[in-house]
Amino acid sequence: MSAAVLAADNLARRFGGLAAVDGVSLAVAMGEVHAVIGPNGAGKSTLVNLLSGDLAPSGGCIVLDGRDVSRLGPARRSHLGLGRSYQKTNVFLPFTVFENCRLAAQSRLATSMRFLRPASSFAQVNEAAGRALEATGLEPRRHAVVATLSHGEQRHVEIAMALATRPRVLLLDEPLAGMGAEESAGIVALLRRLRPDHAIVLVEHDMDAVFALADTLTVMANGRVIASGPPATVREHPEVRRAYLGDESHA
Amino acid sequence: MTRLQWAAVAAGLALLAAMPWFADKFAVQFASKVLIFALFASSLNLLVGQAGLVSLGHAGFFGVAGYVLALASPEYDAAPLWSTLAMAVGVAALLALAIGALVVRTRGVYFLMATLAFGQMLFHLFHDGDFAGGSDGLQIFARPAGTLFGVALFDLEQYRHFHWVVLAACALVLVFLARLRASPFGRVLDGIRVNEHRMRALGFATVRYKLVAFVLAGALAGLAGYLSACQFGVVNPESLGWHQSGAVLLMVILGGMGSLTGPALGAAVWWGMELFFQGFTRHWQLPMGAVIVAVALFLPDGLAGLWRRVRPPRAVAAEASVREGAA
């Protein structure tokens, strides 16, 4: 297996007395989808927030391209190649779909301390935003104000914004939540296309999508990893069957 | 802005420029005052309307710049215009940098409190200190003198000339702010106002952008404060106290935060109302307050929002799609 682009070692985060993430280690390599599953409250979103820098860890460390980024804020990590989407849609509701992606793409300018030239005249930024719209099928909605979109469409904007920053590592927190079957299939196909030149951490409840995409599967419960490895192996893990997959077999 | 709005602004500027030929001295001086406060309110709007930072200490930069002119002026003689202007704006900007470095890390009501506290500190510094006339303030006996490209184009002692200079400054700043709104920097401020958390996740060092906005707003408030000190020939602690900060914030809200011309409109209506109600009653602040409450209740987008209300929604939607930008 190729070297990990992003690796977490013994990561921990406490909220008061609650150990939301408790000694989690995981690694993801370029060209790999590392899926994370687990029941609600398992600590999956907290894990993503730790990886992205939205939350500071209480313990452990995060290494990106061989560099310890545990103490860096989200903006710095974004510029080191990390991009993320949120479980709870976190976009710019009063802006158009295009402006959401354009602003995301604008973050790749050397600086946004540009005071006179119109933001709309930066060709590279517009192209990156346009590509993100195309990839997510939002092109026909580009002029729509995001607040007026359906929930499923807003979920697409969430992903498009992450793509517009052109990350190498993608952290996706339940990207399919709230999408219909057809929309989900579209995103699964998109993630397949993205896989070759991205390292993807995918938190997802949709088991069909997880087993269709995952190269590695990590199962969390109560802040801890209870199993991790190739999906076929993890699926047969007795503790996993009991704690999470239950009796509804996906075999 | 639409073409119609630009036309309205251009017509307004032309009217203001022609004023000295048809209006009396009192009216021209009144218009100059309104323009200075339009500039002041527009500078605050950069923070309130664009970055979503509601400051209650903005008069500090306005007042300090006036004090710089007063302190730099010879006792009965005119100060040199350009050097004292640069000094006044520079001091306002440096002060904004020092205060901003601390306050832009806070948000919402904490930002409001922190800016209010700094405003109060400045007030007491000038009020209780004896280096600048204490509670009486200082007088400026002669307006600054200067030439433009080596030519004595204007004499600020003449109210007409002063009016044109103020109008030019105001127009330049509005053009600059219009460009700024559409620039990458302006879009970052819009993003911070709407969702600062996501801006950080997208890679924007939001604190730095807020600090630059704070310094820029402080510098422009300094320009307004300098012009105000020129016009009235006095500076006192009240000019940088929280009453003044509150008044300019009300002008912004009255006219419409977030709109380019709203704050200027707010300044005009503010001073117009004062003039109007003072003609009837000594308690003019009462009816003025009632109008402000009515605007707050019924026009959440301020007077500039009236424009959007009377236009058919289809036109607004079309405009939004053309701009593809921030709402």
Ligand SMILES: Nc1ncnc2c1ncn2[C@@H]1O[C@H](COP(=O)(O)OP(=O)(O)O)[C@@H](O)[C@H]1O
């Ligand atoms: N900001 C927070 N403050 C306090 N507790 C939190 C916070 N965020 C998450 N938690 C708690 O941490 C645990 C893990 O939450 P989360 O990471 O959102 O789980 P998941 O995404 O797997 O459903 C839950 O018990 C949740 O209530």
Ligand SMILES: [Mg+2]
């Ligand atoms: Mg979650």
